[in-house]
Amino acid sequence: METEQTLVLIKPDGVQRGLIGEIVARYERKGLKLVGMKLLKLPLTTAEALYAVHRGKSFYDVLIQFMTSTPIVALAVEGQNAIELVRTLNGETDPRKSQPGSIRGDFSLNVTHNLVHASDSPENARRELGILFAPEELYEYHRADEGILHPTKE
Numbered sequence: 001m002e003t004e005q006t007l008v009l010i011k012p013d014g015v016q017r018g019l020i021g022e023i024v025a026r027y028e029r030k031g032l033k034l035v036g037m038k039l040l041k042l043p044l045t046t047a048e049a050l051y052a053v054h055r056g057k058s059f060y061d062v063l064i065q066f067m068t069s070t071p072i073v074a075l076a077v078e079g080q081n082a083i084e085l086v087r088t089l090n091g092e093t094d095p096r097k098s099q100p101g102s103i104r105g106d107f108s109l110n111v112t113h114n115l116v117h118a119s120d121s122p123e124n125a126r127r128e129l130g131i132l133f134a135p136e137e138l139y140e141y142h143r144a145d146e147g148i149l150h151p152t153k154e
Ligand code: IDP
Pocket: 054, 059, 063, 092, 093, 111, 112, 113, 114, 116, 117, 118, 120
């Protein structure tokens, strides 16, 4: 199993609805480690870089406008298979399809206001973390429960 880092953004709707703690708690209690975290208003150029792959799509302008409207929370999340795990915890992009128990399944109704962003591959995770975090903003430390979460012999 591979230790990975991934970028999560709690979108403006998550911040405005007071769901920062609820969302962060879901990654924490899964056993994933927060190695970076900050509140910021996403600059336009940053949002455009982050969502470059969606440029030209029907929802692009609305997405960029929304993501730059009010503050977001950026998280760098680390753990074994963190990229896939975080996306599973987030749920499907469209809240009509996301399962109860997932963040989007439990708390969102709308595909634009779907609470969270997460990187979808190791390459994108590296790229997106580099857009949101300077190297010195990512921390190395041990969680007290790591020995239980990651037994050396299984
Ligand atoms: P993801 O956030 O689950 O990775 P992406 O396909 O990367 O989904 O799309 C980025 C964001 O763009 C989504 O989280 C959602 O807010 C928005 N989006 C994606 N598809 C649609 C759509 O069909 N209509 C409106 N907004 C969309």
